[in-house]
Structure formats: structure tokens, C-alpha cells
Amino acid sequence: AQSVTQPDIHITVSEGASLELRCNYSYGATPYLFWYVQSPGQGLQLLLKYFSGDTLVQGIKGFEAEFKRSQSSFNLRKPSVHWSDAAEYFCAVGPNTGFQKLVFGTGTRLLVSP
Amino acid sequence: DTGVSQDPRHKITKRGQNVTFRCDPISEHNRLYWYRQTLGQGPEFLTYFQNEAQLEKSRLLSDRFSAERPKGSFSTLEIQRTEQGDSAMYLCASSPRPRGNTEAFFGQGTRLTVV
Numbered sequence: 288a289q290s291v292t293q294p295d296i297h298i299t300v301s302e303g304a305s306l307e308l309r310c311n312y313s314y315g316a317t318p319y320l321f322w323y324v325q326s327p328g329q330g331l332q333l334l335l336k337y338f339s340g341d342t343l344v345q346g347i348k349g350f351e352a353e354f355k356r357s358q359s360s361f362n363l364r365k366p367s368v369h370w371s372d373a374a375e376y377f378c379a380v381g382p383n384t385g386f387q388k389l390v391f392g393t394g395t396r397l398l399v400s401p
Numbered sequence: 402d403t404g405v406s407q408d409p410r411h412k413i414t415k416r417g418q419n420v421t422f423r424c425d426p427i428s429e430h431n432r433l434y435w436y437r438q439t440l441g442q443g444p445e446f447l448t449y450f451q452n453e454a455q456l457e458k459s460r461l462l463s464d465r466f467s468a469e470r471p472k473g474s475f476s477t478l479e480i481q482r483t484e485q486g487d488s489a490m491y492l493c494a495s496s497p498r499p500r501g502n503t504e505a506f507f508g509q510g511t512r513l514t515v516v
Contacts, residue, residue, distance in 0.1 A: 330509040377443050387434055387496050387505035391443030
């Protein structure tokens, strides 16, 4: 069965500190991997995606993620968090066919303390 | 191009009423998707169109739900005889015909509250 696990429901980080959000997936074939961010009451904005090639991918707003096939992980990182990064973050997987039937994790809510 | 547009943004309805939501995808995107997101959960796939053809429906899409994309442009999602369990955010996304790697672009969603 296809699934995405985001083990941390909430994470609180001090402004300026580094951030890592965890994502593990179970997928039958080589997947496409995504991280989305959602502000309260809003839709989803794509932060970054992995399709193939270099396993360290760069995204918008200073985020990056590393695909580790052996660990079935795609963790999101940011070296220095800003207060505006407070939001809900979703990891998602989909088929490597361009068909965007995505399976999402349950999300991690990021709180940023002053 | 203003992105994926959804209307209305919010809808409050009484249980048993019918509701219809509209999604306007990014122009020239031939693929359109509907997802549902309940409180505290990630979005769940409901259905998918390629042009006007509905190619896949999730088992989440009960017979009270119907989606259309009559001219291959905008899409509507109708829920008949709404139930409290239908309260959720309904998200629409679109993507272009894949030439290489593509991604879906999401709208801001329609939040449905059934009272």
C-alpha cells in the first residue's frame, strides 16, 4: 500500500534555528516526491520536488530536501527559520508518470518562537 | 495567468442540501484533480480528469458526489444530500500535459461546513 508518514505532528523551532521535518514513504515503484506548505485556510504551495538525478534538491524560500532511497525518506531542511515559515508542511508521493494522484502525509505544523 | 481559481472560498450549508463547487484550472492545463482535506489530515485524492474525460475516481467519492468537466476547461464538484461528514476543504489542482517532469498547481480551496 502507498503511504506517507510524517512522524512529527507539531514542531516548535526558535527563529534563526535550523529545521528538519521528517518524511518516510512506502511506494511500490520509484516515486516522485514533493513537499508542500499550507498557511491557515489556504491552498497548497509547492516548496520543492524530486523526480530524478541529484538526491539533494533545492526549493523556494531557502528550503532543501534530500532523497534517501535506502531509508525511503525525503526530509525537508532549512538552515535558518524565519517567523513567516510558521505553517503546515505536507510531504507527498506520486507516480513517476506525470499523473498527479498524490498520496499525502498527515502534515507537520511548524511553530516558530521568537 | 492567475493560477487555479476555486469558487466559492467558503460555503455553509444545512445537512441534506446540495452544493456545487467550481474550479477553473490554469489555462491549457489538460489535467484537473479534486482532493478533499479534513481537519488535521493531508489532502486525499478524489478524482481526475484529462480534458473532459473523468479517468479515475476514488472510493471516497460516494454516489452522492459527482464531478464534471464538460468542455475540458472548468470543472464542477457537486455533493447531493450533504452530511456533516462532508465538512472539509475541497482542493482543486491542475497540471499540464506531461512533457518531462510536471507538477500540480493547487487552488486555494473551498471550505465546506455542513451544519
